[in-house]
Amino acid sequence: MLRKKAVVERPRTHPEINEFRRKTLIEGTIRSLAEHGVAGTTVRSICSEANSSRGLMNHYFDSKEHLLEIAFRHLYQTVASHVAKKQTQAGDDPVDQLHALPNAVFSAKVNTPQNRNAFLTFWHEIRFNPLVRKANQQVYGNYLENTERLFAAAAAERGISLDARQAAMGLITMIDGYWLSLSIYEKLSSREEAIACCTNYIDTQLMSPA
Amino acid sequence: MLRKKAVVERPRTHPEINEFRRKTLIEGTIRSLAEHGVAGTTVRSICSEANSSRGLMNHYFDSKEHLLEIAFRHLYQTVASHVAKKQTQAGDDPVDQLHALPNAVFSAKVNTPQNRNAFLTFWHEIRFNPLVRKANQQVYGNYLENTERLFAAAAAERGISLDARQAAMGLITMIDGYWLSLSIYEKLSSREEAIACCTNYIDTQLMSPA
DNA sequence: TTAAATTTGTTGAACATCCGTCAAATTTTT
DNA sequence: AAAAATTTGACGGATGTTCAACAAATTTAA
Numbered sequence: 001m002l003r004k005k006a007v008v009e010r011p012r013t014h015p016e017i018n019e020f021r022r023k024t025l026i027e028g029t030i031r032s033l034a035e036h037g038v039a040g041t042t043v044r045s046i047c048s049e050a051n052s053s054r055g056l057m058n059h060y061f062d063s064k065e066h067l068l069e070i071a072f073r074h075l076y077q078t079v080a081s082h083v084a085k086k087q088t089q090a091g092d093d094p095v096d097q098l099h100a101l102p103n104a105v106f107s108a109k110v111n112t113p114q115n116r117n118a119f120l121t122f123w124h125e126i127r128f129n130p131l132v133r134k135a136n137q138q139v140y141g142n143y144l145e146n147t148e149r150l151f152a153a154a155a156a157e158r159g160i161s162l163d164a165r166q167a168a169m170g171l172i173t174m175i176d177g178y179w180l181s182l183s184i185y186e187k188l189s190s191r192e193e194a195i196a197c198c199t200n201y202i203d204t205q206l207m208s209p210a
Numbered sequence: 211m212l213r214k215k216a217v218v219e220r221p222r223t224h225p226e227i228n229e230f231r232r233k234t235l236i237e238g239t240i241r242s243l244a245e246h247g248v249a250g251t252t253v254r255s256i257c258s259e260a261n262s263s264r265g266l267m268n269h270y271f272d273s274k275e276h277l278l279e280i281a282f283r284h285l286y287q288t289v290a291s292h293v294a295k296k297q298t299q300a301g302d303d304p305v306d307q308l309h310a311l312p313n314a315v316f317s318a319k320v321n322t323p324q325n326r327n328a329f330l331t332f333w334h335e336i337r338f339n340p341l342v343r344k345a346n347q348q349v350y351g352n353y354l355e356n357t358e359r360l361f362a363a364a365a366a367e368r369g370i371s372l373d374a375r376q377a378a379m380g381l382i383t384m385i386d387g388y389w390l391s392l393s394i395y396e397k398l399s400s401r402e403e404a405i406a407c408c409t410n411y412i413d414t415q416l417m418s419p420a
Numbered sequence: 421t422t423a424a425a426t427t428t429g430t431t432g433a434a435c436a437t438c439c440g441t442c443a444a445a446t447t448t449t450t
Numbered sequence: 451a452a453a454a455a456t457t458t459g460a461c462g463g464a465t466g467t468t469c470a471a472c473a474a475a476t477t478t479a480a
Contacts, residue, residue, distance in 0.1 A: 052456085056455085056457090
């Protein structure tokens with residue numbers, strides 16, 4: 001039986017090619033990190049995941065170090081934009097927006113094994129790749145600030161006093177903790193449990209002090 | 211002025227030598243992991259930290275992979291034994307013993323930058339080193355079981371119903387989360403904050419359901 | 421108690437293999 | 451024809467492990 005060779009959708013114009021290559025290399029990096037870890041992610045493994053030759057990495061990015069930074073920003077952005085979307089959908093109530101955070105972070109769309117494992121490798125990479133470290137500082141600063149603002153608004157709304165900064169830090173820490181747990185002890189906890197626990201944390205913080 | 215050459219305490223008998231070499235290689239591994247990460251920790255860097263020649267690693271351990279497993283068990287043991295000691299000191303009350311857990315884990319003695327960073331690299335290594343993975347499963351199983359038992363006992367004592375497993379999982383997750391936060395965002399949280407937050411979590415779990 | 425024999429500890433050069441990067445050669449788009 | 455995209459072999463350097471050579475500790479024999 002004759003069969004047409006599977007046609008791989010590949011752009012033909014220069015601007016499209018540029019965008020396509022960068023995107024596939026970035027995604028290949030994340031896939032390689034999730035699958036092979038820091039030590040196993042080489043220029044060769046990345047390009048293999050991206051179906052490109054070795055030389056293309058250096059053609060589209062300054063260095064492997066730089067590509068890792070871009071990949072980190074990309075990964076963070078996929079999570080952050082999903083959170084932003086869900087918080088917008090939640091309306092104007094700061095409590096609802098706070099509840100939307102764990103719901104978005106632990107949704108099946110974003111909290112995939114691949115993304116969990118990739119994040120874990122980046123947490124490790126932060127200490128050794130200066131570009132990734134700087135990117136994380138920027139990105140994490142915003143994240144903390146936004147969450148702190150929501151806690152402050154929620155506390156004001158309910159007329160209670162609250163250390164919004166510490167509450168935000170606690171929530172983010174718990175989210176990171178479950179993200180880590182799901183990555184390492186996959187069988188022992190679940191995304192649903194993570195959402196329940198973080199939601200409970202938010203509600204507990206927003207009760208008037210005894 | 212004459213001065214005695216600084217005498218490096220070094221064992222002279224065979225059994226002592228064996229113990230000494232294994233210990234310094236294990237500690238050198240942890241130091242190298244904390245300082246240089248997974249990718250930067252080579253047989254050469256380990257032996258350099260341990261003041262030994264490259265060949266000794268293979269003389270005292272089957273392989274680098276095996277040494278990493280032993281180092282992981284050693285690191286975990288230093289934390290676990292400190293926790294056990296503090297829980298024993300806490301007496302018979304399960305609530306006191308639960309409170310002793312975050313206090314011990316985030317004590318200055320155990321929660322050092324080196325130990326934090328070393329643990330972070332092991333969390334990454336778990337997925338790629340089968341020996342480390344198996345060691346973690348054993349060790350973490352006990353940890354979860356003990357904590358679950360304490361929650362169950364505390365709930366029974368207070369006559370309240372509680373999903374002890376989920377409460378234990380939540381506490382461990384929060385501890386891991388702060389361990390991670392302290393490692394990555396050192397300036398944004400503190401050991402004291404971690405203890406306060408975990409203690410609060412325990413107390414919240416042990417209040418009768420509304 | 422001494423001296424020889426034996427076991428154990430230690431070293432670093434050598435090995436094959438892989439790393440990130442580069443640049444010349446080739447193909448494809450413009 | 452010119453420019454951009456792509457491939458591939460080559461580079462110096464680093465990797466984990468092995469092994470022959472040597473040093474020290476220990477046991478055996480006298």
